[in-house]
Amino acid sequence: MSRLLMNISAVERETGVLKDTLRMWERRYGFPQPERDDGGERGYPLDQVEKIRLIKRLMSKGWRPGKLMSLPDEELAALTQPLAVAEAEGDQSALQSGVLDQLRKHDAGGLRDLLRHDLHSLGLQQFVLDKVPMLNRAVGEAWERGEIQVFEEHLYTELMQATLRQAIGALPPASGRPRLLLTTVPEEQHVLGLLMIEALMTLEGATCISLGTQTPLADICRAAEAQQADIVALSFSAAFPSRQAGPLIGQLRSRLPGTIELWVGGAGVARHNPLAGVRLMNTLQDAREALAVWRDGRLAQ
Amino acid sequence: MSRLLMNISAVERETGVLKDTLRMWERRYGFPQPERDDGGERGYPLDQVEKIRLIKRLMSKGWRPGKLMSLPDEELAALTQPLAVAEAEGDQSALQSGVLDQLRKHDAGGLRDLLRHDLHSLGLQQFVLDKVPMLNRAVGEAWERGEIQVFEEHLYTELMQATLRQAIGALPPASGRPRLLLTTVPEEQHVLGLLMIEALMTLEGATCISLGTQTPLADICRAAEAQQADIVALSFSAAFPSRQAGPLIGQLRSRLPGTIELWVGGAGVARHNPLAGVRLMNTLQDAREALAVWRDGRLAQ
DNA sequence: CTCATATAATTGTCCTGGACAAATACTTGA
DNA sequence: TCAAGTATTTGTCCAGGACAATTATATGAG
Secondary structure (H helix, E strand, O other): OOOOOEEEHHHHHHHOOOOHHHHHHHHHHHHOOOOOOOOOEEEEEHHHHHHHHHHHHHOOOOHHHHHOOOOOHHHHHOOOOOOHHHHHHHHHHHHHHOHHHHHHOOOHHHHHHHHHHOOOOOOHHHHHHHHHHHHHHHHHHHHOOOOOOHHHHHHHHHHHHHHHHHHHHOOOOOOOOEEEEEEOOOOHHHHHHHHHHHHHHHHHHHEEOOOOOOOOOHHHHHHHOOOOOOEEEEEEOOOOOHHHHHHHHHHHHHOOOOOEEEEEEOOOOOOOOOOOOOEEEEHHHHHHHHHHHHHHHHOOO | OOOOOOOHHHHHHHHHOOHHHHHHHHHHHHHOOOOOOOOEEEEEEEHHHHHHHHHHHHHHHOOOHHHHHHOOOHHHHHOOOOHHHHHHHHOOOHHHHHHHHHHHHOOHHHHHHHHHHHHHHHOOHHHHHHHEEEEEEHHHHHHHHHOOOHHHHHHHHHHHHHHHHHHHHHOOOOOOOEEEEEEEEOOOOOOHHHHHHHHHHHHEEEEEEEEEOOOOOOHHHHHHHHOOEEEEEEOOOOOOOHHHHHHHHHHHHHOOOOOOEEEEEEEOOOOOOOOOOHHHHHHHHHHHHHHHHHHHHHHHH
């Protein structure tokens, strides 16, 4: 069996690093250094792809690419270690609840039962307000430390999604005001934020219409009008490139009728600059307050 | 308010047409013809973005870009019409059930109730084997005819997903063999195929571990080993670029231990050439048969 | 005339190497 | 110690060329 080489779009798929950026890194830093086929096209060996993923993970922790690429492999690997100490102090409750343990043990059934148990013992509202954000954070941080793999994060997300959807589905269908349209913009594929807000708002008697993730802007506008939404709510995960968020939200705001409110939330827009006509929420609690404000405004009219 | 212009990556986001392709179209066909800002960067007016989406839809029906771009707007619009006749004949049962009607009326609540009703009256197995594929096809075809918008398709997908997940969650958790690992490759974001197979296999007593969509190949392999999967099952939608599927599957096959079976299915790989060591399924019924074969093989050992 | 094969056109994706603007780090002076 | 200005770093865009894979068309055999 000949050695496996991946072409540049496969590497983009696998790592999330754009083709242009991969070529730029090669030009500037000399890494990655793919082989070339007869036609001069790049072919990346698997170990380089792995290293790209490691670099990307370290970058998300604040390291800069130029620094990382100039480091030999051993020092690079060492960078993931020191932070592991933080685990001992932080998120004890997450550890206590055993979610990370179950993840590491690859016990899908046990994890599902654990989440369900937490849901039932806390109730949906408290589960969503406290437990889920804490677990999300713990899993995200463990991933940043390199303690859990991408597939383990996928598994967590899938099980949490199943748990939340199960709970939402069991709620009596709400038909009251306001009517919220929930979705994410293209390139934002994280769904848990949407489900959390859907659960909370449905509990409060608001009508939620979710489009799932990655709706083109034009379609968000069309949907808002067709569904007679009072509010459009967008969720941005920490993984969303923060410099894209501002312009994107501004554009959506300008294309949406002024009568429709625009709410944005999630780690990807936390402590962002405020935008005119956009309500920015740092926590889920903010959303509940915003709902109360909306209803007060309605009443006053 | 000045006219809104989108930059090239926003257009890629909105339309799904790669940047390179957008530039190539402009070079070769003279469309799109974006404006330029001070720095010489492209800015696409909204109507051109709309036209790009229309062109992409027509391309998915088999039209070729060179042909389409040379056509004036009226003739382009006319191309979506003739096929509408087909609706009268095809998919009567879908129409009878009213799903498309509800979608066009934007009645999310009504649609959800309708799906639940169908599920309960048919039972999960028949719902998944017959009804869901039919509805998926009807919605997909209506989209190709331009009768429903992207956001309406999103809404359908979301409600169907909620329905299926609800049903799966209500099943007694299976822990028998085989153990199936379910996911899709990166760039394949359609989840309904996964949920359908998860429902069927769980009904048959197989253990399903789903990673959701878009798992990098390396992580599919890691997950398969960590979860001690007997079978890895991948779903490909019709939207998946068919020429990418073959190499991708081949690569995964070669990276996966030989003891783990690889099943692939969905419209994106239907009537594909067979690959060594890969079981290709054209229908969901095939999956049930493959399961029986697997169990026979086990028994014989 | 029908089908298979060879040739031509079409089309997407990759390439190089240059440019620039935004984000980040560093320096300087109050 | 902090704020403002300067330098560096970094990602994304651009042009225009090349090529391989797909699809259409022409040609010839049965």
